[in-house]
Amino acid sequence: MTSVLDELTWRGLVANSTDEDALRAHLDAGPVTFYVGFDPTAPSIHFGNLVQLIVARHLQDAGHKPIILVGGSTGMIGDPKDSGERTLNSKETVAEWVDKIRSQVVRYVSFEGDNAAVVVNNLDWTGPMPVLDFLRTIGKHFPVNRMLARDVVRNRLEEGISYTEFSYVLLQSMDYLELFRRYGCTLQFGGSDQWGNITAGVELVRRADGARVHALATPLLTKADGTKFGKTESGTVWLDPLMTSPYAFHQFFLNAEDSKVIEYLKVFSRRSRAEIEDLARQTELDPHRRAAQKALADDVTALVHSEAERDAAIAAASAVFGRAELSDLPESTIAQVVSEIGAVELAADTSLPGVVDVLEASGVVPSRSAARRAIAEGGAYLNNLRVTDPDAVLSEADLLHGRYVITRRGKKTVGAAVIRHS
RNA sequence: GGCAGGUUGCCCGAGUGGCCAAAGGGAGCAGACUGUAAAUCUGCCGGCUCAGCCUACGUUGGUUCGAACCCAACACCUGCCA
Numbered sequence: 001m002t003s004v005l006d007e008l009t010w011r012g013l014v015a016n017s018t019d020e021d022a023l024r025a026h027l028d029a030g031p032v033t034f035y036v037g038f039d040p041t042a043p044s045i046h047f048g049n050l051v052q053l054i055v056a057r058h059l060q061d062a063g064h065k066p067i068i069l070v071g072g073s074t075g076m077i078g079d080p081k082d083s084g085e086r087t088l089n090s091k092e093t094v095a096e097w098v099d100k101i102r103s104q105v106v107r108y109v110s111f112e113g114d115n116a117a118v119v120v121n122n123l124d125w126t127g128p129m130p131v132l133d134f135l136r137t138i139g140k141h142f143p144v145n146r147m148l149a150r151d152v153v154r155n156r157l158e159e160g161i162s163y164t165e166f167s168y169v170l171l172q173s174m175d176y177l178e179l180f181r182r183y184g185c186t187l188q189f190g191g192s193d194q195w196g197n198i199t200a201g202v203e204l205v206r207r208a209d210g211a212r213v214h215a216l217a218t219p220l221l222t223k224a225d226g227t228k229f230g231k232t233e234s235g236t237v238w239l240d241p242l243m244t245s246p247y248a249f250h251q252f253f254l255n256a257e258d259s260k261v262i263e264y265l266k267v268f269s270r271r272s273r274a275e276i277e278d279l280a281r282q283t284e285l286d287p288h289r290r291a292a293q294k295a296l297a298d299d300v301t302a303l304v305h306s307e308a309e310r311d312a313a314i315a316a317a318s319a320v321f322g323r324a325e326l327s328d329l330p331e332s333t334i335a336q337v338v339s340e341i342g343a344v345e346l347a348a349d350t351s352l353p354g355v356v357d358v359l360e361a362s363g364v365v366p367s368r369s370a371a372r373r374a375i376a377e378g379g380a381y382l383n384n385l386r387v388t389d390p391d392a393v394l395s396e397a398d399l400l401h402g403r404y405v406i407t408r409r410g411k412k413t414v415g416a417a418v419i420r421h422s
Numbered sequence: 423g424g425c426a427g428g429u430u431g432c433c434c435g436a437g438u439g440g441c442c443a444a445a446g447g448g449a450g451c452a453g454a455c456u457g458u459a460a461a462u463c464u465g466c467c468g469g470c471u472c473a474g475c476c477u478a479c480g481u482u483g484g485u486u487c488g489a490a491c492c493c494a495a496c497a498c499c500u501g502c503c504a
Contacts, residue, residue: 160500224460251458258459288457321458369469370451377466379452390472410451411458 003028004062008216010273011266013055015192015219018202023214026186031115032064034187035179037122037172038105039071039079040097041089044240045104047229048191050304051218051267053108055189056117065115067185068105072098072123074172079197080152080165088164098123104239107304118183122175138174141207142200150196169200176201177208189216221267224257229264239304246305247340250313251412253297254290258283261292269299316340320406320414326383331401338404343416352394352419355380355387362407362415374409381408394419 005024008014017023026032036052038045045053056066075094078086089097102119109117147153147169153161176198179185188198195217205213221229237252238244244252256264262280265271271279279292301310316337319329326334344361346353353361359371359380372390374380380387382398383406399405399419407415 255458258457261459287459290457290459293457293459317458365451367469369472370467372472373466374452377452410453413451 004059004064007062008055008058011058012263013051013058013218013267014216016195016217018199018215022212023187023216026214027062027064032059032187033067033179033183033185034059034064034189035067035069035176035185036189037069037071037074037175038101040075040094040101041078042236042238043097043100044238044243045101046239047237048221050239050300051221052190053105054268055216055218056109059187060109060115060117063115064187066109066117067179067183068109068117068119069175069179070098070102070105070119070121072121073126074122074168074175076123077164077168077171079168079172079194080156080161082152082155085160085162085165100240120179122171122178125178126171126174134170134174137208138170138177138204141204142170142173152196169197172197173201173204176213177205180205180209180211180213186211186213187216188213189218192217192220221264222260224259229260241305241309245340245342246301246309247313247316247342249304250297250301250310251317253300254293254317255412256293256296258287258292261296265292265296265299268303269296271295271299312336312340320384320408326406327400329400334400334404334406337406338416338418341406341414341416343404343418345418345420348419348421352396352398354391354393355382356390358382358394358405358417359387359407359409359415362405362417364407364409364413364415379410382406384408 003024005014005020005027034056036056038049038052056068060066072094075097076088076091078088098121102121106117106119111117147166148157150169153166156165172194176185176188188201190198195215198215198217202213202215205211223229236244237249241249253264253268261283262276265276265279269276279295282289282291298310298314301313315333319326319333319337320341329337342363344363346358346361355375356368356371359365359374360368365371365374365380371380375387375390378386378388382394383400394405396402403419403421405417405419407417
């Protein structure tokens with residue numbers, strides 16, 4: 001049996017680690033308690049966090065015990081990022097986000113059995129700590145000269161960094177020490193952008209308690225052009241279905257580039273090496289069938305949402321992108337598509353609305369000006385038929401089953417409206 | 423606290439009284455070509471009741487026929503000095 005570390009490495013999930021041989025020996029020697037943290041910087045975890053959750057799942061499946069930390073205290077400070085000082089969120093907001101994130105992460109690990117997962121909040125030990133204790137027991141282990149040398153800090157010296165953000169690393173390090181003491185936690189992992197914070201924790205445990213603990217970093221996933229994978233035109237891909245619909249989520253993965261899709265499949269899918277290698281072959285021989293993209297989108301949507309949501313997303317996509325005339329589809333199919341992609345309700349009192357209004361209301365364009373522009377460019381569609389006249393008004397013949405209209409801009413942006421006759 | 427510089431559209435950045443909805447670049451969008459891929463070429467890229475009008479160049483007020491551009495106060499940012 002291959003070790004879990006080899007499995008993670010093959011899947012491209014290891015960007016960096018502390019002494020690899022020592023870590024491998026440690027993992028092979030028996031169940032290891034490990035931790036990964038999520039800071040509440042938004043009301044939902046996002047696509048980038050998914051990689052950590054998947055690594056946690058792999059480790060738990062291999063018999064190790066997960067601690068999922070939600071950063072109730074670190075979220076109130078904010079880790080330094082290159083783009084500049086963060087705005088502090090109120091304590092109430094952070095507390096609210098902690099709850100939301102806690103309810104999301106539980107989906108990805110098991111709370112059953114010998115190695116059941118534990119969810120903790122670092123505010124529990126950071127909150128009550130007196131500042132003098134903090135400075136004496138934690139601060140004493142952090143040489144400022146070393147802290148200043150860290151990339152994240154050095155990049156900020158020009159434009160400035162507050163003491164608050166400068167201190168972030170101490171809090172995260174303290175988490176590792178606390179979890180080591182409370183639970184015997186000996187492995188922390190996180191995104192490679194967290195590597196500095198993670199290794200600082202390893203060092204603190206060594207200095208404070210003389211123990212050797214370990215660390216892993218997952219890579220930052222990029223697109224073929226080198227930019228971050230996980231953003232779309234409309235922003236971050238969230239895991240909360242209310243923030244990013246399962247349909248949009250499915251589409252996001254379906255549009256993965258050929259040159260990257262196998263890499264993503266290794267990371268996000270549970271498929272075996274043989275299956276993935278087969279999909280890689282198919283992508284090379286028959287790229288237009290996009291078998292790997294479909295497998296990726298289906299797998300991730302089922303994992304994050306549900307199999308039912310995955311099936312609904314597939315059905316909606318095949319209706320919108322398929323060759324079938326939308327007007328030929330039965331009402332039940334249209335109704336399902338409309339609910340999957342999300343529809344606005346429009347009241348038609350005396351007359352039906354104009355196409356510009358429908359395009360704007362259904363959300364495929366941000367403004368009426370943009371709707372006119374899209375029509376002029378030939379990129380606006382109603383029920384898969386190109387719109388040519390910006391002043392056109394809907395007629396009864398444009399309504400599917402008397403009330404539905406499917407709008408589209410370009411190839412990929414779809415919306416829908418339901419007309420309510422009064 | 424003192425001195426100097428800065429604040430322009432999603433981002434970077436030009437513009438120092440009318441020709442400015444504001445150069446250029448990036449990002450983004452659409453069309454063509456495709457496979458809901460990449461690359462390439464072309465067009466678009468504040469809003470609207472769209473051949474016209476409205477809103478915008480940190481905020482507020484002023485000068486002027488006319489201000490992103492001049493003046494004043496304020497706010498915030500950066501650097502140097504204390």
